[in-house]
Each structure stands twice: as C-alpha cells, then as structure tokens.
Amino acid sequence: MATQQTRSLARFMMAPSVILLFVWMIVPLAFTLWFSFLQYNPLNPIRDGFVWFSNYKLFYSNPAFFAAILNTLTIVVSVLVITVVGGILLAMLIDQPMWGQGIVRILVISPFFVMPPVAALVWKNMIMHPQYGVFADIARFFGGQPIDWFGQHPLTAVIIIVAWQWLPFATL
Numbered sequence: 001m002a003t004q005q006t007r008s009l010a011r012f013m014m015a016p017s018v019i020l021l022f023v024w025m026i027v028p029l030a031f032t033l034w035f036s037f038l039q040y041n042p043l044n045p046i047r048d049g050f051v052w053f054s055n056y057k058l059f060y061s062n063p064a065f066f067a068a069i070l071n072t073l074t075i076v077v078s079v080l081v082i083t084v085v086g087g088i089l090l091a092m093l094i095d096q097p098m099w100g101q102g103i104v105r106i107l108v109i110s111p112f113f114v115m116p117p118v119a120a121l122v123w124k125n126m127i128m129h130p131q132y133g134v135f136a137d138i139a140r141f142f143g144g145q146p147i148d149w150f151g152q153h154p155l156t157a158v159i160i161i162v163a164w165q166w167l168p169f170a171t172l
Contacts, residue, residue, distance in 0.1 A: 075159055082163040087170025094171070112168035123161045124150060 039051045059065045094105055111119070127134045128149040136146035149157040 071155060074155060075162065078159045079163045079166060082159070083166045083170040086163070086167050087172075090167065090171045108171055109168040111164055112166070114165065116165060119165050120161055123157070123164075128157055 036055055037050055037052055038048050039054075040048045090108060094101070094108055098104070114122075125133075130136055130146045130148040130151070133146070135149070139146045147153065
C-alpha cells in the first residue's frame, strides 16, 4: 500500500508530463479558435482582421456543411461499431489454442502497421478496383457484376478501409 509520501512524490514526478500534455492540447485549440474569428489569408497574412462570427455563419449557411457533418458521424459510428465488435470477436477467436497461433496473431495485427495512404492505395487499386480488383474477380467468379466501390459507394469503401486499418488495435 502506498504511503502519502510516495503518492505525493508520484504526483510531483508526473506533473511535468501532465503540464506538457495539457499545453500540447490547449495551445493548438487556442490558435484554432483565434484563427476562426479572423479573415486570414496565409498567402498575405498582413491583411487580416477580425470578422468575429462571420466564418461560422458562412459554414452554417452552406448546405454542404451539414452533409459533411453527417458523413463524418456515419464514418465514426460505423468504424467504431465494426472495430469494437469485430475486435472482440477476433480477439476471442485468436485466443483459442491452435497450430501457428503466433503467425496468425502477427498477421491479424499487421494492418495496424500499414500507413493510411498506403492502405488506401492498396485497397483502391488492388482490392476494390472495378476491373482488376480482388472483389471484382470474386463477383465475376460467382456470376455477378463488379462494383465500382469509389464511384457508387464511396462512403462504404472508406468505412471498410478505415475499419480494416483499426481492427487490429481493437483486437489487442
């Protein structure tokens, strides 16, 4: 059991990390709020001025803003559900004793180490391509028509790619 002195020492030693993390989060947030009230042009930063809430009015008057919010929420909720449920099921599956368990575990967590731009390009050009992709070959094998994922169902394609990328994290 920790004594009061060791607890105080632990808090004292953690304080610099906590303060640094706090500053690391607050400073960008403060700058973001500051620039949101400015008419700011990065190419000509001298000619800026306060416009207060005009930038926010501009966003709220644009119908594409609400569509973007809805798409973002759809992606976040879908990826969260897929990764949490799939991660738990996958973790329970690979926890069972089996031959080659170490290799299976490495293969399961390997998507987590692929950089997101590389993963997107691999999925777009090798897996979801409407003519040459793996999904197109599978659809043709079963007598179906290939799907142009990024042309017909772009939101679903993004959800699949992001969920594939983060599923290993939820599995761990």
